[in-house]
Amino acid sequence: EPEVTQTPSHQVTQMGQEVILRCVPISNHLYFYWYRQILGQKVEFLVSFYNNEISEKSEIFDDQFSVERPDGSNFTLKIRSTKLEDSAMYFCASRGQTYEQYFGPGTRLTVT
């Protein structure tokens, strides 16, 4: 069964450093999303991406964040200058023509 994959599974970085989180969505999906989940809290929407552009973003997704689909398979989230409060699980999700979203296993980002 096709699945969303994410790399790395765990990323440790120092405050102020740039990180890139990578995702490979399900191959025939057209809508892509990033969510995050701070430990013990709810899953929060960050950004949606369709037709090679951002379609919606939340207040969390400020100028420090960017997304890209550099080729036909990868979908990336970049945080330019990480802060301590960026520490969280980051989930990529994708969907096809129906509304259910399929989530990856997540990247645990730890900012020290």
Next chain:
Amino acid sequence: SQKIEQNSEALNIQEGKTATLTCNYTNYSPAYLQWYRQDPGRGPVFLLLIRENEKEKRKERLKVTFDTTLKQSLFHITASQPADSATYLCALGFSGGYNKLIFGAGTRLAVHP
């Protein structure tokens, strides 16, 4: 203010019984509602979707109801098994956009043998 509320306390039930989880929302008008399962340290896994014009949906041992007047969804797992132990998330979806999901905090279910 806008809220999605799920039972914050863990639900403990005996194997074989039916688990019922609640999702209430305030000041949202979702076009559909989804239920996901999340295991510790893992991503949410899609279970069921129900649209605003549907009252009930079933899939194997799972049943979900949606009452837009009460602004409530109920999620049932019948003949529960220890393997059903997990956190269950409800998520609201909306028409007219690119279908971001707004999640509740989830309810932890523990099924005891």
